[in-house]
Amino acid sequence: MITEEQARQIVLTTAEHIPLAIYGCELSPRGDYWVIEANSEAWVLHGEFSDMLVGVSAYLVHTVTGRLSLVGSAQHWPDCVEDLHDLEVADGRHYLLVPGCDADDKQAAMHLHRQLACSLLDIGYLLSPAGRNWLTGTRRALAAAQAVLQERGIATDIVLMPEADAAILVEVQDTSWGHVSLLVRRRASGRQGRRNL
Structure with missing residues (x-):
């Protein structure tokens, strides 16, 4: 395991031209990162x-590998x-974010049609195998998007897949309805x- 002192040294050696001073160090709740x-x-x-340096609020040092991540x-x-x-769980x-229903669920399709205000053909595509991969991003961002959709009665699931296909990237800060x-x-x-009108 990387010790606190080793983690501090990893961070202090990252700055090329400006000497750093550490003002806080703690273990993450699971004990897998030095913060x-x-x-x-x-x-x-x-x-x-x-x-004052801007752009980084903390350095994360993995306690096993010593890998450095910036916050x-x-x-x-x-x-x-x-x-x-979540990236470790995803393993590549x-x-x-996919719909929680399929094209055979006519009631859910009509609800989606009303909520999204798109054509029934578009809804059919969104519920088809080719169009089911709606959004991609961090699990946290997808959970926020899922909560927003659920507030409107739109059921979705978060799944892990080898390819994102044509899913659209969503960021945590962009999860308004x-x-x-x-x-x-x-x-x-x-x-x-x-046809785009």
Whole structure:
């Protein structure tokens, strides 16, 4: 296991031109990542605002491999650790958001038609094997999109598949009803022979 001191050294050696100072270090709840908060020495030790580094809020050091991952300044490290755990589970596969019904469920198809305001042909495509892979992204982003759709009575499932096919990428910050419904409607536009008006 990578010790705290080894993790600190991994982070301190990442900066090429600016010496870093560490101001926080803790283990993730599962004990698989060292979470290290660091910035320029000038900022941490002397409060020189003009020398503060932006773009990274924390460094994650895997306790077994020593692999380093960066947490962006607009991100929270627990979310990034969750995403890394989900990537390990995925093992090279893609998370996909798919409908929780098929084309034979006429009641669900009509509900989807009303909620998304797209044609019945588009709905048929979205429920067909060719169009079922609606969205892709992190499991966390898909869970947020799934919750938004569920609020409108649209059942979906999150699955792991070897290929994402034509699924559309969704980000966590873009999971409002307006954006998610737009992405699903955009996925319907992949239907062969569809006329764009």
